[in-house]
Amino acid sequence: MNRFILTATAAALTLGAPAFAASDDTAMAAPSGDVAAGEAAFGKQCVSCHVVKSDDGELLAGRNGRQGPNLFGVAGGKVGSVEGFKYGKALAAAGEAGNMWDEENFVAYVQDPTDWLRKATDDKKARSRMGWKVRDPQEAADLYAYLYSIAPAAAE
Template sequence: MFRTLAIAAATATLAVPAFAEGHSVDLTATGDVAEGEKAFRQCISCHVVQNEAGDTLAGRNAKTGPNLYGIIGGKFGMVEDFRYSDINQLASEMDVVINEEVFVVYVQDPTGYLREITDDNGRSKMTYKVRKEEDAVNLYAYLASIATNPEAATDEGS
């Protein structure tokens, strides 16, 4: 039931025109930060969270996937010098802000989500799928707590 609501919420978010300058996007995290940190262990083989100063905040020096620093409140395809799949590059042109609803649906089915928003038949390079919706929500809260976009305001895991 919650997955259906999350998909509906993400679809509704994507159905509206791109956000005009001056409008804010709700980046509130509803998950558990500590549980998200535990769940992030499944991500460290591909991802790292490293700030602009080069400090590793989470993960190892993995380079299979992009650095996740600043992904919350950011957009698809925003990490410079990372070779994204063609479908992800199309998604970067969609101007979708990565909020909790988008993140949760995306990490549970990256290719399916990208195909839905781009209407393209490509594949995401991210083949791993987060199985439990609760883990996805908690991952979002964890990433929001350690690696927010400087302009993003989040609630660090209520």
């Protein structure tokens, strides 16, 4: 009986996971991280600079972090695309080049923002304005899973 419940729950979660359209109109894969662990990590590491506030103004995570952009819709979204936030030149260029915040890009970026930007823009002088680094790759994946779980639904 427990195996059936576990299997049914896993199937429901898989089918209910949002799918985001990538730049080539294919769905992005569901994240590999742990949502609850990501929520805890966000509360410890990200809230001093970031907030997650829905388009209608509902505060989903964070406090009043204003140094970094609002992270609502970042997971699965285009790099450097939060309206009203002034990005550094390198991150804006990475977005203009069509980079998306899929799990691979997000995890690599939060682990070493400047290194990721240099590779994404093919500019050895590119620098990130984000000074924080998430050292643990699993924790970075967990953060992505959390942001993905509270992201807006895919465009209809």
